[in-house]
Amino acid sequence: MTPLQRALSAPKAELHIHIEGSLEPELAFALAARNGIQLPYDSVDALRAAYDFSDLQSFLDLYYACADVLRSEADFADLMYAYLLRAREDNVIHAEIFFDPQTHTARGIAFETVLRGLEAGAERARAEWGMSTRLILCFLRHLSEAEAEATLEEALPFIDRIHGFGLDSSEKGHPPSKFERVFARCRALGKPVVAHAGEEGPPAYVYEALDLLKVDRIDHGVRASEDPALMARLAREQVPLTVCPLSNVRLCVFPEMRQHTLPALLGQGLAAMINSDDPAYFGGYLGNNIRALQTAFDFDDATWKTLFANSLKASFVDDATRTAWL
Numbered sequence: 001m002t003p004l005q006r007a008l009s010a011p012k013a014e015l016h017i018h019i020e021g022s023l024e025p026e027l028a029f030a031l032a033a034r035n036g037i038q039l040p041y042d043s044v045d046a047l048r049a050a051y052d053f054s055d056l057q058s059f060l061d062l063y064y065a066c067a068d069v070l071r072s073e074a075d076f077a078d079l080m081y082a083y084l085l086r087a088r089e090d091n092v093i094h095a096e097i098f099f100d101p102q103t104h105t106a107r108g109i110a111f112e113t114v115l116r117g118l119e120a121g122a123e124r125a126r127a128e129w130g131m132s133t134r135l136i137l138c139f140l141r142h143l144s145e146a147e148a149e150a151t152l153e154e155a156l157p158f159i160d161r162i163h164g165f166g167l168d169s170s171e172k173g174h175p176p177s178k179f180e181r182v183f184a185r186c187r188a189l190g191k192p193v194v195a196h197a198g199e200e201g202p203p204a205y206v207y208e209a210l211d212l213l214k215v216d217r218i219d220h221g222v223r224a225s226e227d228p229a230l231m232a233r234l235a236r237e238q239v240p241l242t243v244c245p246l247s248n249v250r251l252c253v254f255p256e257m258r259q260h261t262l263p264a265l266l267g268q269g270l271a272a273m274i275n276s277d278d279p280a281y282f283g284g285y286l287g288n289n290i291r292a293l294q295t296a297f298d299f300d301d302a303t304w305k306t307l308f309a310n311s312l313k314a315s316f317v318d319d320a321t322r323t324a325w326l
C-alpha cells in the first residue's frame with residue numbers, strides 16, 4: 001500500500017462540513033422537481049458550470065440560491081443521508097456538521113423542520129452502519145447579532161439536540177467582535193463554540209475569535225501563517241484548525257494547492273486537520289482533498305497520521321469515545 005492508499009483507508013473525523021454545501025446538482029434538481037420549484041439553471045451541467053468562483057462571496061451567492069430547493073423534512077433528511085453515505089466511502093467515522101438555520105427560516109421553513117430532517121438522515125446512517133455525528137448550528141455573520149440572538153431563542157426548545165455553535169458566511173467586514181454577546185450566551189449553555197476566521201479575513205479576526213468568542217476551534221485559520229506571533233500562540237495552545245484545502249483553492253485564497261499553508265501549519269506544530277467544507281461545490285469530499293494534497297505535497301505516513309489523529313482529538317465527543325478512537 002502507498003501512503004495515499006493508507007491515508008484514504010485510515011479512520012478519520014470530519015469537523016468542517018456545511019450540510020447545505022453537500023447539495024449535489026443532481027439532488028438539487030431532484031428536490032426542485034419534487035417541490036415544484038424552478039432552479040435558475042437549465043440542467044445539472046449548466047449548474048455545475050456555474051461553479052467557477054472568484055472569492056467567498058461569489059460562492060455564497062450560489063450556495064444560498066441552491067438552498068432554496070430544501071423545503072420539507074424529507075429534503076433535509078435526504079441531504080444529510082447522501083452526505084454521510086459519501087463520507088463513509090472516505091472512512092469518515094465521525095462528522096460534526098454545520099447547518100445554517102437562518103438560510104431556511106428566512107424563507108419560511110420552520111427551525112424544527114430543518115432540525116428533524118437532519119436528525120432523521122443522521123439516525124438512518126447511525127442505524128445502518130453506526131455513523132457518529134454531531135450538529136453545529138452556525139450563525140450567519142452577514143446578518144446582525146440581534147438576528148443571531150433570535151435564532152438562538154428559536155433553538156432553545158431543542159437545545160439538547162444542538163451540540164455546538166459556529167459562525168459562517170461573509171467574513172470580511174463582519175469580525176467576530178460583532179457576535180461577542182451571543183457567543184457568551186452559547187458558552188453559558190455549556191456548548192462548545194467555533195468560528196470561521198482567517199479564511200479571507202486577517203489574522204486579527206483569529207485573535208478576536210480566540211479572545212472575544214473564546215472558541216474551542218478555529219475554522220480555516222490559514223491566514224494565521226501571515227502572523228508569526230499568532231502561529232506561536234496557536235501552536236502553544238494547541239488550538240485545532242479545521243483546514244479545508246480544496247475550498248481554499250476554489251475560492252482563490254491560494255492560487256494553487258502547492259501554495260497552501262498546510263505544510264507550514266503542521267511544520268510549526270499547529271493542531272490542523274483536513275475537511276471538505278462544501279464538497280458539492282469545491283471539487284470533492286475528504287478523499288478528493290487527500291488526493292489533491294498528495295499530488296501537491298507527497299506527504300509521508302507520519303504526516304497523514306498526524307492529520308487524522310488531530311481530527312479525532314479535536315472532536316466534540318466525550319473523552320471515553322475519543323480515547324477509544326485514538
Ligand code: ES4
Nearest residue numbers: 018168169196247277278
Ligand atoms: C462557507 Cl467556505 C465558507 N466560508 C464561510 N461560510 C460558509 N458557509 C458555507 N461555506
Ligand code: ZN
Nearest residue numbers: 018168196277
Ligand atoms: Zn466553512
